[in-house]
Amino acid sequence: MSLLDLPATPGCSWRSSPRRCRPCCSPAPTGALSAEGRSSRRSVRREQRFMTTNANSGFTLWFTGLSGAGKSTLARAIEQRLRARGRNVEVLDGDEVRTHLSKGLGFSREDRDTNIKRIAFVCKLLTRNGVICISAAISPYREAREWARREIGRFVEVYVKCPLEVCRARDVKGLYRLVDEGKIKNFTGVDDPYEEPERPELVIETDRETPEQSVARIFAKLVELGYLEPEFAEETVPAGQAGESLAS
Ligand SMILES: Nc1ncnc2c1ncn2[C@@H]1O[C@H](COP(=O)(O)OP(=O)(O)OP(=O)(O)O)[C@@H](O)[C@H]1O
Numbered sequence: 001m002s003l004l005d006l007p008a009t010p011g012c013s014w015r016s017s018p019r020r021c022r023p024c025c026s027p028a029p030t031g032a033l034s035a036e037g038r039s040s041r042r043s044v045r046r047e048q049r050f051m052t053t054n055a056n057s058g059f060t061l062w063f064t065g066l067s068g069a070g071k072s073t074l075a076r077a078i079e080q081r082l083r084a085r086g087r088n089v090e091v092l093d094g095d096e097v098r099t100h101l102s103k104g105l106g107f108s109r110e111d112r113d114t115n116i117k118r119i120a121f122v123c124k125l126l127t128r129n130g131v132i133c134i135s136a137a138i139s140p141y142r143e144a145r146e147w148a149r150r151e152i153g154r155f156v157e158v159y160v161k162c163p164l165e166v167c168r169a170r171d172v173k174g175l176y177r178l179v180d181e182g183k184i185k186n187f188t189g190v191d192d193p194y195e196e197p198e199r200p201e202l203v204i205e206t207d208r209e210t211p212e213q214s215v216a217r218i219f220a221k222l223v224e225l226g227y228l229e230p231e232f233a234e235e236t237v238p239a240g241q242a243g244e245s246l247a248s
């Protein structure tokens with residue numbers, strides 16, 4: 001039976017077009033989807049579209065901030081969670097890069113820029129091949145970060161912000177002590193510049209939140225920007241339950 005064979009409701013203004021008067025003239029055929037069903041089917045289609053367009057595409061998460069601000073801690077925590085969900089992730093940590101890719105480079109502006117350009121180059125190659133890249137290097141100069149942004153394209157800058165005094169008190173690697181003893185010169189934030197980002201996608205204040213809270217905020221931003229599926233934003237940590245277990 002076609003729609004045209006269905007009886008029209010008396011008084012229906014769409015009698016001449018039974019297809020359009022279906023809501024009032026014909027009962028929904030057996031097996032037809034309810035409004036709720038149609039909307040959930042639409043959301044499944046949206047999800048599938050997301051999966052084919054974005055979810056398997058790479059992007060670069062670029063952390064910048066002072067030594068001891070929390071870049072490596074956050075990078076590793078995010079890497080862990082993405083890997084657990086089967087995503088391809090690569091972390092380019094400042095310290096590791098300087099022992100391989102940038103071995104021999106110093107801390108002059110020129111060498112720092114070269115270091116960042118090398119990291120950005122690798123991120124660009126990986127990103128365009130579907131890998132999620134996380135850069136965890138101080139990257140003190142705005143211009144070099146902007147260069148990285150232009151080169152990579154799918155780029156999310158996260159300013160890992162923490163006051164110098166707090167970083168100094170943490171002194172995770174004992175470097176601030178060496179600075180105070182005069183054994184290290186040209187240390188970012190002390191006697192070498194750190195240029196704060198002007199328009200980062202996200203600012204994380206690590207002296208005010210736990211690593212778990214920071215990680216949750218970063219995932220929420222990545223979902224908001226369309227780089228990750230919505231499920232990643234669902235596991236938020238209630239303030240009272242967040243601990244320091246992610247610290248490395
Ligand atoms: N919200 C937070 N996010 C990240 N780290 C935090 C946070 N709160 C406290 N921390 C602590 O701050 C320290 C950050 O050290 P981390 O090595 O990650 O810094 P970094 O930015 O990588 O420094 P560097 O540039 O010298 O490598 C860790 O001990 C970590 O536990």
Ligand SMILES: [Mg+2]
Pocket residue numbers: 071072073093094095136
């Ligand atoms: Mg680090």
